[in-house]
Amino acid sequence: MSLDINQLSVIYQDGTHRIQALEDVSLTLAPGRCLALVGESGSGKTTLAKACMGLLPSNAVRQGQIKLNGQRIDHLEESFLNKIRWERIGMVFQHGAANLNPVHRIINQVAEPLIQHRSLSRAEAHALAGEALAQMGLKGEHHWRYPHQLSGGEAQRALLAMAMIMDPEVIILDEPTSALDALSKSFVTDCINQAKEKGKAILLITHDLELVVHLAETVAFLYLGEVMETMPARDIFSQPLHPYTLALGRSYPAMNTTRDLGGMRGDAFYRFVHQHGHDDEAGYRHTHIQVPLSSHKDGHAPPSGCLFQSRCTQAIERCRTEKVDLEAIGDHTVRCLRHGIANLLELKGVSKKYGNAVAINPMDLTIKCGEVFCLVGETGSGKTTLAMIAAGVLTPESGGRVFDGRDMDEWMHKDYRSLASQIGVIYQNPAESVSHRFSVLDTVAEPLKIHGLSQSKEEMHARVTSVLADVHLSTDPAFLSRYPHELNMGAIQRVCLARALVLGPSLLVADEPTSSLDPSVQAKVLKLLLDLQIEMGLTMLFVTHDIGLARKIGDRIGVMLSGRLVEVGPAHLILSTPYHPYAQLLIDSVSGIGHGSFQPASDPVEPDGCPFVTRCPQAKDLCRRVNPQLLERDHRQVACHFPLTIGHPG
Amino acid sequence: MHIDIRQAVSRDPWFVVGFSLGLIFSIMTLLGPPLAPFDPWDISFTPLSPPSARHFLGINDGGQDIFSELLFAVRNTLTFGLISGLVALALGVLIGLAAGWFRGFVDMILMRIADVLLAIPAIMILILTAALFRPSPWVLALILSGMMWPTISKAIRAQTLSLRESLHVRAAAQIGGGNWYIIRRHLMPEMFPLYLIGFAAKARIAMFMEAALAFLGLFDPSRKSLGMMIGYALKYYYMDIWWNWLLPPIACLSLLIMTVTFLAISLEKVLDPRLKEALG
Numbered sequence: 001m002s003l004d005i006n007q008l009s010v011i012y013q014d015g016t017h018r019i020q021a022l023e024d025v026s027l028t029l030a031p032g033r034c035l036a037l038v039g040e041s042g043s044g045k046t047t048l049a050k051a052c053m054g055l056l057p058s059n060a061v062r063q064g065q066i067k068l069n070g071q072r073i074d075h076l077e078e079s080f081l082n083k084i085r086w087e088r089i090g091m092v093f094q095h096g097a098a099n100l101n102p103v104h105r106i107i108n109q110v111a112e113p114l115i116q117h118r119s120l121s122r123a124e125a126h127a128l129a130g131e132a133l134a135q136m137g138l139k140g141e142h143h144w145r146y147p148h149q150l151s152g153g154e155a156q157r158a159l160l161a162m163a164m165i166m167d168p169e170v171i172i173l174d175e176p177t178s179a180l181d182a183l184s185k186s187f188v189t190d191c192i193n194q195a196k197e198k199g200k201a202i203l204l205i206t207h208d209l210e211l212v213v214h215l216a217e218t219v220a221f222l223y224l225g226e227v228m229e230t231m232p233a234r235d236i237f238s239q240p241l242h243p244y245t246l247a248l249g250r251s252y253p254a255m256n257t258t259r260d261l262g263g264m265r266g267d268a269f270y271r272f273v274h275q276h277g278h279d280d281e282a283g284y285r286h287t288h289i290q291v292p293l294s295s296h297k298d299g300h301a302p303p304s305g306c307l308f309q310s311r312c313t314q315a316i317e318r319c320r321t322e323k324v325d326l327e328a329i330g331d332h333t334v335r336c337l338r339h340g341i342a343n344l345l346e347l348k349g350v351s352k353k354y355g356n357a358v359a360i361n362p363m364d365l366t367i368k369c370g371e372v373f374c375l376v377g378e379t380g381s382g383k384t385t386l387a388m389i390a391a392g393v394l395t396p397e398s399g400g401r402v403f404d405g406r407d408m409d410e411w412m413h414k415d416y417r418s419l420a421s422q423i424g425v426i427y428q429n430p431a432e433s434v435s436h437r438f439s440v441l442d443t444v445a446e447p448l449k450i451h452g453l454s455q456s457k458e459e460m461h462a463r464v465t466s467v468l469a470d471v472h473l474s475t476d477p478a479f480l481s482r483y484p485h486e487l488n489m490g491a492i493q494r495v496c497l498a499r500a501l502v503l504g505p506s507l508l509v510a511d512e513p514t515s516s517l518d519p520s521v522q523a524k525v526l527k528l529l530l531d532l533q534i535e536m537g538l539t540m541l542f543v544t545h546d547i548g549l550a551r552k553i554g555d556r557i558g559v560m561l562s563g564r565l566v567e568v569g570p571a572h573l574i575l576s577t578p579y580h581p582y583a584q585l586l587i588d589s590v591s592g593i594g595h596g597s598f599q600p601a602s603d604p605v606e607p608d609g610c611p612f613v614t615r616c617p618q619a620k621d622l623c624r625r626v627n628p629q630l631l632e633r634d635h636r637q638v639a640c641h642f643p644l645t646i647g648h649p650g
Numbered sequence: 651m652h653i654d655i656r657q658a659v660s661r662d663p664w665f666v667v668g669f670s671l672g673l674i675f676s677i678m679t680l681l682g683p684p685l686a687p688f689d690p691w692d693i694s695f696t697p698l699s700p701p702s703a704r705h706f707l708g709i710n711d712g713g714q715d716i717f718s719e720l721l722f723a724v725r726n727t728l729t730f731g732l733i734s735g736l737v738a739l740a741l742g743v744l745i746g747l748a749a750g751w752f753r754g755f756v757d758m759i760l761m762r763i764a765d766v767l768l769a770i771p772a773i774m775i776l777i778l779t780a781a782l783f784r785p786s787p788w789v790l791a792l793i794l795s796g797m798m799w800p801t802i803s804k805a806i807r808a809q810t811l812s813l814r815e816s817l818h819v820r821a822a823a824q825i826g827g828g829n830w831y832i833i834r835r836h837l838m839p840e841m842f843p844l845y846l847i848g849f850a851a852k853a854r855i856a857m858f859m860e861a862a863l864a865f866l867g868l869f870d871p872s873r874k875s876l877g878m879m880i881g882y883a884l885k886y887y888y889m890d891i892w893w894n895w896l897l898p899p900i901a902c903l904s905l906l907i908m909t910v911t912f913l914a915i916s917l918e919k920v921l922d923p924r925l926k927e928a929l930g
Contacts, residue, residue: 393824420826433817437839447825
């Protein structure tokens with residue numbers, strides 16, 4: 001039995017407002033499979049579930065088809081729908097116990113559909129209901145309790161029992177685990193998995209991404225009524241292709257990710273549909289997006305563009321005007337003009353020498369839009385050089401650079417300033433990176449002056465104060481006329497941050513921005529940095545020697561050793577199971593395991609050998625002769641002949 | 651600037667002395683002609699008269715009023731020194747900044763020229779030029795400036811080379827600041843102390859040089875100069891004129907040089923707080 005949802009659109013008519021809740025959603029539920037529907041509140045998940053059950057309120061206008069096993073059920077009369085509900089489509093509504101009738105005992109409520117639909121006797125129905133409840137782990141004495149006498153988790157399980165009591169072919173679960181503790185959740189997860197194995201088609205609506213990974217095969221991400229991406233559930237954290245998916249994954253407190261919760265840029269809003277006059281032919285299809293004042297600086301989103309563009313980290317001009325359709329990329333389908341998450345910066349084979357000393361061996365590095373990429377490694381491993389090459393401050397000896405799809409060197413040559421306005425840089429030593437003869441105002445206004453961006457003093461002042469407010473600094477005139485030596489390090493670093501942000505860059509290169517700060521100030525500056533990264537949709541290249549710091553802020557990590565990248569991949573993967581012994585050493589020394597065994601970096605025995613060979617506990621002959629290439633292994637790249645893996649003897 | 655200059659300098663004895671002397675010399679220079687009781691070229695007085703109520707410093711061998719002569723001489727010497735110092739400073743700063751900022755070929759050419767000039771003694775060139783071509787004092791001042799800039803530009807270049815590596819200069823370059831912007835906003839203000847030292851040193855040399863050339867009689871004899879006054883006074887040193895004829899121009903020359911030095915030291919101290927402890 002399968003449920004087909006075909007181009008379903010739902011509009012709620014609310015007085016004079018019309019709110020677009022769903023637009024052209026097409027999904028298929030197959031038996032024995034679980035489809036998860038994920039999205040922010042207000043993205044239309046519950047509306048979709050209600051539409052499947054024929055439970056939309058009377059002010060809803062619906063288009064499109066819903067087919068159960070090839071038979072349309074969306075236009076059926078209430079009496080036919082009643083047959084389908086519970087018998088063929090079971091549903092667990094959200095908000096748990098609130099859906100139970102407070103004046104009836106639990107077992108009566110679970111047995112009710114049996115009595116209603118199957119015309120069973122009360123005793124038979126109770127027996128079956130008791131069994132179903134017991135299957136959900138509710139003990140006998142609980143069956144006769146009233147809803148208010150149950151805990152949230154027990155009520156939720158009672159609801160699950162109720163949904164499954166009629167043995168329907170399709171089960172719709174709306175936030176089945178939101179009120180459950182971890183233990184009850186895993187119990188309920190098992191129950192749902194069993195139902196799936198019995199061949200039920202399950203539509204899971206949830207915020208809980210871990211649950212999705214455990215239960216679902218496929219997941220669809222809904223935003224403001226549109227499907228933004230569908231993908232295999234296992235790829236949620238490792239391979240999101242839409243910026244929305246990436247942001248949702250980053251907002252979820254998953255156990256295996258290490259970065260502090262990121263959240264998503266801006267706020268969600270309602271889609272109001274304005275009906276224009278009758279003589280306006282295209283008029284009634286126009287969709288205006290009403291943007292609350294608090295959410296966006298760029299105000300009204302245009303009627304035609306991508307819904308997500310104002311919150312996107314990689315929106316380009318075309319996104320404002322062009323409507324995009326879902327497009328298949330591998331086993332994902334993605335609604336994005338840029339065909340998935342774009343690369344903001346690509347370094348291809350860049351290298352750098354200082355005199356005879358090789359700082360960077362030819363290497364590739366790709367930084368994606370909206371991510372925080374951390375470069376870690378010991379002193380002298382070439383982190384800063386690589387970051388400065390990425391920022392366009394240093395010119396590599398060989399190789400190419402592509403920034404936002406344009407050749408960077410050519411761009412620099414033609415119009416350096418327009419490139420410079422796209423890249424903000426924060427330096428290691430805040431006190432030295434501002435001139436001590438510049439006041440706060442002068443310092444922050446410097447980029448505006450250089451780029452000739454402010455027509456008048458007032459305009460410049462306004463821009464400076466707004467960016468100072470963004471970095472949580474005072475904006476009163478007394479502060480603006482302060483000089484760096486009158487400020488503390490944290491404040492100076494924030495002034496530097498304001499200077500880097502005042503032109504509205506898309507890439508922020510931060511070279512050890514907090515190494516000269518004490519831990520409490522460091523924490524404040526980092527939190528600020530990450531908040532701004534999210535709110536401004538920045539991409540960040542963060543250089544640090546502190547792998548513990550990288551763990552807290554990085555989406556991806558690149559481990560550098562002697563001018564080479566030896567391991568690149570998602571931060572949580574590298575930190576939990578490093579493949580390169582050097583990465584392991586770095587992690588161990590931060591956690592205090594490797595203390596006392598310090599060996600300074602030295603040249604490899606053979607010039608072609610692995611640079612880590614003298615310090616590597618598992619170096620073999622091959623390592624002395626051949627320097628390993630950076631190769632793709634399990635969602636990451638490693639340059640090691642004998643990568644550490646679980647169970648690998650080394 | 652983030653230092654209250656007025657308050658800082660007013661407490662500094664170096665500045666107070668230098669400023670007072672400077673004020674006196676400025677008045678002498680600016681108001682010299684109206685202040686002078688007589689025309690310094692008027693030879694109608696009794697030669698070698700001792701000081702009297704009409705002639706504060708007496709009359710020289712040519713029958714001219716020494717005080718009036720002194721006012722005009724200070725004016726000439728001071729102007730010569732200031733102009734030479736300023737022109738040498740301007741040349742030195744421009745050349746030093748250009749060499750240090752652009753480096754490479756520009757640096758090589760400019761610094762080799764500087765090396766050549768450093769190797770040639772300025773006094774020799776000046777004496778030869780003055781003796782052979784008899785140019786006006788202004789031309790001599792310019793020639794002297796043209797000889798004196800290398801030490802200033804070497805110092806400025808060294809400072810530029812160090813500053814160009816500093817983070818705030820690199821940050822400005824990263825933001826997209828052009829050469830002229832960075833030189834004007836980041837490099838020039840940073841080197842203020844160097845300007846003062848350079849200017850003071852060169853102005854001192856120039857004043858001394860002017861006096862020396864005049865002493866040697868290489869200027870137009872009718873042009874009043876401290877050096878020339880000393881030269882004539884020395885011819886009559888066996889007479890009792892040293893205190894009214896010889897001493898005043900010598901004292902003025904010494905005080906002029908001290909004024910410039912004192913002002914430079916005090917301003918430098920104020921503008922660079924690190925020197926405060928060293929110089930007291």
